[in-house]
Amino acid sequence: MKQTYISEIPKHLGGEITIKGWLYNKRSSGKLGFLEIRDGSGIIQGIASKKDVSEQCWSDCERVTQESSVIIIGVPREHPKRPGVYELDIKDMQIVQVAHEYPITPKEHGVEFLMDNRHLWLRSRRQHAILRVRHEIIRAVRDFFDNNGFILCDTPIFTPAACEGTSTLFEVQYFDDKAYLAQSGQLYNEATAAAFGKVYCFGPTFRAEKSKTRRHLTEFWMVEPEVAYAKLDDIMELSENFISYIVGRVLENRKEELKQVERDTTMLEKITPPFPRLEYDNVVKILQLGHAEGKLENRFEWGGDLGSPDETYISSQFEKPVMVHRYPAAVKAFYMEPDPERPELALCVDVLAPEGYGEVIGGGERASSLEFVLNRIHEHGLPEEAFNWYLDLRKYGSVPHAGFGMGIERAVAWICGLEHVRETTPFPRMLYRLKP
């Protein structure tokens, strides 16, 4: 018999259907068996009555264990006491496999245990909800760029020696050479932007930072648009439209999932353009005031990069994401365009998510002058020959251009209101955790 998915059940009320899935949980009351079945599309409670099913079926209902794979024939109908909730009257059941004792019981578990059993943890309601939101975010990201004239131009994951020179890279053997896993598609994006105008890349990136916090993965997905002829203001506008679109899509299509993870959506509903724009200089003042009022432990000095407590404090002053722009050039990557009015500042922007979720977007205008980029490469002690192709972009039709990168996992954590990014991807890679 043709398989029906649980999500499609409202269309099949009163008719006999076949559900193929797994036993999520089981309860019984004498001659009644309550079997919660999941099939990936949803969960439904099946009811087997001893007097209505075969002896074989009843004994199967009794012996079937949590997460056993089962094929069930039954008739769906509304719950007698709960409108809008559906149940399945079980007519017959075939056990595909009786599951061994399942480690994840319907009880609380610790982080270590759940992470060791991540391959099984994915079957739970909460993980389903989060990963469905992730899927919606990724679809929204693609739709946003695809519908706005951007071309997907993916960038390589194996990269040669030097890239940005800022963060720590993973080194891998590449035949007789050494290669590094990409920490950003940024530089290659500049080449494709010069070819296609508006581009984006979307893929995994790798950081070998020994960061062990709720915001860090060693492998994460980043989407990076790059726009030829764009200035800092253009990219800030793109950022706020982009984020607002994604949040809107999740609110529109993933209400149930947000409810499942107990996300208070009132904060998300406020995410509409424009976002507050703050110059770095003003951020310094706010942070120093915060310190004077005893709300921040350390006094922030002009010239430093924002630490995590600083970001949290700044974002807590606003309900929307905050765009902090014009950082000191010294704390940013070598390719940032200097502010013509104050060359010690870079034309860059970080978007800080509300509620303490930190930086979700980093970007800015890229330096377009050959001489300037060359100087910066030397100042940063980077090997010029590795950047010959990058310098070519400044020789052959150099234009102002700008772009940004958004870490998907941080966006998912923020939109879902999660404590930790480890739940935002099926198999998170973190410092000291490579399995499963």
Next chain:
RNA sequence: UCCUCAGUAGCUCAAUGGCAGAGCAUCCGGCUGUUAACCGGAGGGUUGUAGGUUCGAGUCCUACCUGAGGAGCCA
């Protein structure tokens, strides 16, 4: 790399320096509307590892291992 906290049954946790326990899971029995179902019973332990203090250590001390989240660094 540094700081803080934690490690006891398959899981989540109790146990004043004095007999190592409960709930869930598993197995057996009961219950015709259960919702982390419930009720009764059973099995299940080298208390992370190695030393030390003590008549006596799960508990106190030292080192190490593992995990957690914070700093730095980063998205």
